[in-house]
Amino acid sequence: AIVEFTGGFLGQSLALVSDSGHVLTDVLAVGVGILTLRLGRKPHTARRTFGYHRAEIFAALINGSVLIGAAFLIIFEAYLRLRQPPTVQGPLVLAIASIGLLGNLTSAGLLSRSRRTNLNVKGVFLHTVGDVLSSLAVIVSSLIVIFSGYLVIDPLAAAVIGVLIMRSAYTLVRDSTNILLEATPRQMQLETIAKTIGSVDGVKGVHDLHVWTITSGLYALSGHITVDTDSISQGSTIVEHIEAKLKESFGIEHVTLQVEKETLENIQEHESSTI
Known part of the structure; x- marks a missing residue:
C-alpha cells in the first residue's frame, strides 16, 4: 500500500492512489478478521450466552462502512481531476500496478475457499477482489496514457474503482445489517x-x-x-x-x-x- 501510494503520488495517478487506499483497508480488514475469529472461539458465559459470535458481524459492518466512505472520497476526487487532469507518469504507474496485481491475485486465491462459510472472510475476500479489479483498471489506464497521452483516463479509472468498491461494500453492509436486525436468512422462506x-x-x-x-x-x-x-x-x-x-x-x-x-x-x- 505504501509503495502504491508513493508511486501514485509521484506519478500523479489518482487511480494508483485509490488502489493503495483500498489495499490499506484490506490490511485493516484482515487484522479485524483475525481478532474476531479469536473472539469467536471464546467460551459462552452467563452474560453472553451466545459467546462472541456477533463480533464477526460487527467487523463486517465496519469494513463495509469504511469501504463506502473511501469510495465516496475516490469518486469526488475523480470528479475534481476530470475538470483539470494532471500529467500522469504512465511507465511508473504501470510498473507499480503490475506488482500490485500479482499480490492481489495471490491473496484472492488464498481467501476464495473460505468466503462462503464466514461473513467476515467474505468481506476480506471482497476487498481483495476489488483490489484485483482496481489494479487491472490502473494498468489499462496507464497503458492508454503511455500510448495515447489521454490523461482523462486516469480519473475515469479511479471513478470506476470507486463504483466497484461501493458495490461490494453495499452487499457486505446489507448482509451484516440484516443479521444484526435478526432478519430471516436470505436463503430461507x-x-x-x-x-x-x-x-x-x-x-x-x-x-x-x-x-x-x-x-x-x-x-x-x-x-x-x-x-x-x-x-x-x-x-x-x-x-x-x-x-x-x-x-x-x-x-x-x-x-x-x-x-x-x-x-x-x-x-x-x-x-x-x-x-
Whole structure:
C-alpha cells in the first residue's frame, strides 16, 4: 500500500492512489478478521450466552462502512481531476500496478475457499477482489496514457474503482445489517419452514415462528407448535423429529419450540395464519 501510494503520488495517478487506499483497508480488514475469529472461539458465559459470535458481524459492518466512505472520497476526487487532469507518469504507474496485481491475485486465491462459510472472510475476500479489479483498471489506464497521452483516463479509472468498491461494500453492509436486525436468512422462506414443521406427524399447527442468524452459518429458530390431546404426552419426541428435519433441510441447529395442546380456542386464533 505504501509503495502504491508513493508511486501514485509521484506519478500523479489518482487511480494508483485509490488502489493503495483500498489495499490499506484490506490490511485493516484482515487484522479485524483475525481478532474476531479469536473472539469467536471464546467460551459462552452467563452474560453472553451466545459467546462472541456477533463480533464477526460487527467487523463486517465496519469494513463495509469504511469501504463506502473511501469510495465516496475516490469518486469526488475523480470528479475534481476530470475538470483539470494532471500529467500522469504512465511507465511508473504501470510498473507499480503490475506488482500490485500479482499480490492481489495471490491473496484472492488464498481467501476464495473460505468466503462462503464466514461473513467476515467474505468481506476480506471482497476487498481483495476489488483490489484485483482496481489494479487491472490502473494498468489499462496507464497503458492508454503511455500510448495515447489521454490523461482523462486516469480519473475515469479511479471513478470506476470507486463504483466497484461501493458495490461490494453495499452487499457486505446489507448482509451484516440484516443479521444484526435478526432478519430471516436470505436463503430461507419462513412459509416453507412452517410447512416443513407442520408435515411432522402429530403437529396440528405452527405459530409465532422466528428464524435468524447468530453468525455466518449458525442459525436459530423459535416458535410454538400445537398438537392434539392424544399427542401431548409425546411432545418431546415430536420436537426431536422437528429438530432433525430442520437440521437436514435448512441447516438450523438451534431450535426452541413450545408445545401447546390443541384446543378450540387456539385453533380459531391461528387458523388464518401459521406464522
